[in-house]
Amino acid sequence: MRRHIAIFTIALLALTAVAGKDEAAVSKTTVSLADQRKAEYIFLEAQKQKLADNYDAFYDLLAYAHEMDPSNTAISYYMGMYMIRMNNTTKERCEQGLALMKEHFDAQPEDLYETTFYSDANMHLGHPEEALRAIKLLNEHNPNRLELQLRLAEAYSESGDYAQSNATYDSIAAIFGNAIQITSSKIDNYMAMNDSTGALHEMRSLLNTAPQNDSYNLGMSGLFQHYGMTDSALYYLDRAQEYAPDNGLIYLTRAQYCNQAGDSAGYEQQIYNALTAEQLDVDTKLGVLLTYIREKLIKEDTTQRINNLFTVLIQQHPHEAKIHQLYSEYLYAKDDCKGAIEQLGYSLDVNPTDADGWRNMVILNMIDDNYAAAIKASEKALEYNPDNVDLMRYVAGCYHQMKEYGKALEAYRNAMSVVDSTDVVALAEIITGMGDTYSEMDDTVKTVECYERALELDPVNSGTLNNYAYFLAQRGQNLDRAERMAALAIKDEPDNANFIDTYAWVYFAKKDYTKALLYIKSAVEKDKDNHLLEHYGDILWFNDEKEQAVEQWTKALESDPDNELLQRKVKNKTYYEK
DSSP, X not given: OOSOOHHHHHHHHHHHHHHTSOHHHHHTOOOOHHHHHHHHHHHHHHHHHHHTTOHHHHHHXXXXXXXXXXXXXXXXXXXXXXXXXXXXXXXHHHHHHHHHHHHHHHHOTTOHHHHHHHHHHXXXXXXXXXXXXXXXXXXXXXTTOHHHHHHHHHHHHHTTOHHHHHHHXXXXXXXXXXXXXXXXXXXXXXXXXXXXXXXXXXXXXXXXXXXXXXXXXXXXXXXXXXXXXXXXXXXXXXXXXXXXXXXXXXXXXXXXXXXXXXXXHHHHHHHHHHHHOTTSOHHHHHHHHHHHHHXXXXXXXXXXXXXXXXXXXXXXXXXXXXXXXHHHHHHHHTTOHHHHHHHHHHHHHHOTTOHHHHHHHHHHHHHTTOHHHHHHHHHHHHHHOTTOHHHHHHHHHHHHHTTOHHHHHHHHHHHHHHSOTTOHHHXXXXXXXXXXXXXXXXXXXXXXXXXXXXXXXXTTOHHHHHHHHHHHHHHTOSHHHHHHHHHHHHHHOTTOHHHHHHHHHHHHHTTOHHHHHHHHHHHHHHOSSOOSHHHHHHHHHHTTOHHHHHHHHHHHHHHOTTOHHHHHHHHHTSOOOO
């Protein structure tokens, strides 16, 4: 539903109460002729509102009509249908909805639309027997309707009666003629019955109608492969390729055979053939390439095969944004952030309204430490998502990293102006960001105010707990509370290297160097970017492991060559406080 509607909710509550009463007692409720007519009129008005796409008014009027005349099965039917269709509906409510729909089905099983949907709803909600009963009755009232007979065959299959399903398909074929969809469904049934003879016979009968049809030969090959008859599978695969040498699906199927046979060279060649085949659509090619990429990443393949394939695909489809997107994701997985940004840029040139693409461009530039480019991408993204709080926070974070703290605070305030006031998690994260910025500005009072306000809104926000704890540890203030907050943050995210580093740093501030060393080692093991090595060196120094301390400071300086404090530590081989 689009919104919470009082009348509709009241009606649902009434239905819930009725469900617990004796049905016979309810059915004896007398509705006056005047109320019956009023209910029919209101129901007609509801239908008009539905046709005009005024769904709120439709729901209100429908509920009102049902409340006025619960004996009208047509009204009950639609009431039940929309109980099932409601957002966030429950299983109990769905069953109540089915019960209302059943009243109308039992009264008028010949109604085409209503009984069809009633059958579908039962199938979807796990009542295949009732679904089958409904569609059988509907067929009896509406004989020789193709769409109903197809539904009947499907219902038999869903109920597990595969033999009767196939018999129904045979009846359909006798009246309307055979079709690939019927053959495919019958083969599925035979396979469900583990009847290989029946499945192969069905496929062979179809193939006999058009022996040079490449799709039929390919289907025959796949079926033989399913049953482990490799030689026969390859025979029909060769025939398919003979009749359609440019069919990319044939190359793809042959690649699967090569892969199963351990023929890696053949597999590579057939994948290349499939991806360069003109007849294979772009989405299928991307699916093939994605599977191929996953296999190569698992095997840590460092060759140029994948880059070459992307080059070929881009030459074939230079204006296909999805190819550039996938290439960007692959390059990012290979730690080539600049290459990923370049390919995503090409994608956005093709599709400049791709809001998600712009968001990813923001994140990639932030990862690449190109904050000016990230801000530019954010501004572009905000053109398509003017009230996107996350994008505003990205802008604030970029300005923070650029040490333009005034602009960072302005961006956070913009986010505060549009965030949902009931979203305490988002509010807490924004206010925490403001606290981080005030901390960099050495405004202790406002930093504490922000952190305390954030914790009032969301007392278990691990980011706030961690940042506040680190702020206190840096200043040697209220260290017992800092220890508790850092511990809570780690409990929420036990593998977060930065959180573990904060916990170590709290112990460092408390001069408990043994525990500090224990936790900093754990943090460094989980840290992929070597951001924590300076802390590691500091803690090693106070554990009287001075050579190892200098060694870690030296490694840290390689990642942060402009850090003057680190330069002094390495040059003079001694510890300095910040």
